[in-house]
Amino acid sequence: MSEGRAEPGAERGGAGEGVSADRSEDTSEGRAGPGPEGGGAGEGVSADRSEDTRPVIARTREELRAARAALDDGDVAVVMTMGALHDGHATLIRTARITHAHVIVTIFLNPLQFGPGEDLSRYPRTFDADLAICTEAGVDLVFAPAPDVIYPDGDPGVRICAGPLGDVLEGQSRPGHFDGVLTVVAKLLHLTRCTSAYFGQKDAQQLLLVRRMCRDLDIPVRVVAVPTVREPDGLALSSRNAYLTASDREAARCLSVALRAGAAAATEGPSAIRRAARAVLVREPLVLVDYLVLVHPETLADVPEWHRGQALLAVAGKVGTTRLIDNLPVLVGPGGRALEIFPDV
Numbered sequence: 125m126s127e128g129r130a131e132p133g134a135e136r137g138g139a140g141e142g143v144s145a146d147r148s149e150d151t152s153e154g155r156a157g158p159g160p161e162g163g164g165a166g167e168g169v170s171a172d173r174s175e176d177t178r179p180v181i182a183r184t185r186e187e188l189r190a191a192r193a194a195l196d197d198g199d200v201a202v203v204m205t206m207g208a209l210h211d212g213h214a215t216l217i218r219t220a221r222i223t224h225a226h227v228i229v230t231i232f233l234n235p236l237q238f239g240p241g242e243d244l245s246r247y248p249r250t251f252d253a254d255l256a257i258c259t260e261a262g263v264d265l266v267f268a269p270a271p272d273v274i275y276p277d278g279d280p281g282v283r284i285c286a287g288p289l290g291d292v293l294e295g296q297s298r299p300g301h302f303d304g305v306l307t308v309v310a311k312l313l314h315l316t317r318c319t320s321a322y323f324g325q326k327d328a329q330q331l332l333l334v335r336r337m338c339r340d341l342d343i344p345v346r347v348v349a350v351p352t353v354r355e356p357d358g359l360a361l362s363s364r365n366a367y368l369t370a371s372d373r374e375a376a377r378c379l380s381v382a383l384r385a386g387a388a389a390a391t392e393g394p395s396a397i398r399r400a401a402r403a404v405l406v407r408e409p410l411v412l413v414d415y416l417v418l419v420h421p422e423t424l425a426d427v428p429e430w431h432r433g434q435a436l437l438a439v440a441g442k443v444g445t446t447r448l449i450d451n452l453p454v455l456v457g458p459g460g461r462a463l464e465i466f467p468d469v
């Protein structure tokens with residue numbers, strides 16, 4: 125990941141040198157990427173630090189094209205994020221690094237996937253810290269465009285339609301969310317020209333829909349699932365955890381506790397799983413449960429009582445002002461237990 129990555133116009137992470145003429149984009153509203161301080165202006169980066177370990181930062185299509193051209197074709201993985209990186213994102217990057225010579229991270233707060241009244245404006249923006257995580261994890265290239273780079277004509281008239289799988293669970297609470305997600309994922313897959321894309325099991329419905337999109341639209345990208353990374357007490361890492369007050373944080377534990385309780389009943393069948401998980405959630409008054417479901421991993425339909433084999437136990441709820449989601453893949457029936465990911469999907 126060291127050779128020839130500093131391309132004209134592309135900025136080297138953290139150092140702030142080689143800033144492109146296109147930096148005027150940094151003033152756009154609601155952008156992904158740096159806060160008011162700009163592109164990781166160099167604080168904490170010593171002059172003699174090896175250039176080679178820092179990712180190239182591309183903010184425009186031209187910068188991305190130039191920096192991407194310097195990476196070997198055929199072995200490039202992408203990890204797509206909305207920024208505010210944590211160890212879940214870092215794990216995706218590290219997993220991709222194991223099998224790929226090059227890793228691109230995209231940092232883009234996609235306005236298309238946020239509904240009115242959702243948290244786009246307050247979503248944490250921590251570009252310098254994100255860059256440090258990318259450097260540590262061995263990222264070659266960070267693509268952090270402003271919205272007008274991705275959507276130069278404003279809202280795209282043509283979008284990917286997620287179809288019926290996009291209307292249930294998260295899609296029911298967030299109409300149009302997955303159309304927005306898939307539209308930007310498709311664009312970023314094309315722009316980065318990657319061969320593999322790594323997605324977290326944490327966002328199980330998103331993972332499923334990205335897989336379906338690649339299959340249904342013949343997009344030649346391998347979609348790889350990475351298990352959910354959790355706090356020691358079980359809470360799934362999420363950029364949105366930053367919104368939680370101390371009491372919210374305590375209450376939020378019950379989501380993963382409920383999933384574990386459900387999985388502990390996995391040998392007994394679907395209704396026992398649902399019952400055990402629900403029993404945990406009803407004891408926590410600070411969590412307003414949106415849904416708790418045990419569904420088929422590919423159709424997202426509730427599994428019938430006779431179902432045996434893989435199923436997705438998923439939960440969503442509001443804790444204070446913050447909507448959190450979590451899930452656990454489970455094996456239902458003989459040998460029933462929690463799984464990390466669905467091995468057969």
Ligand code: AMP
Nearest residue numbers: 204205206212323324326327352353361
């Ligand atoms: P986000 O920035 O929240 O859009 O997430 C970017 C990617 O990181 C998605 O593929 C997520 O599923 C993944 N991700 C987020 N949180 C976690 C986590 N706790 N463990 C594993 N992957 C995660």
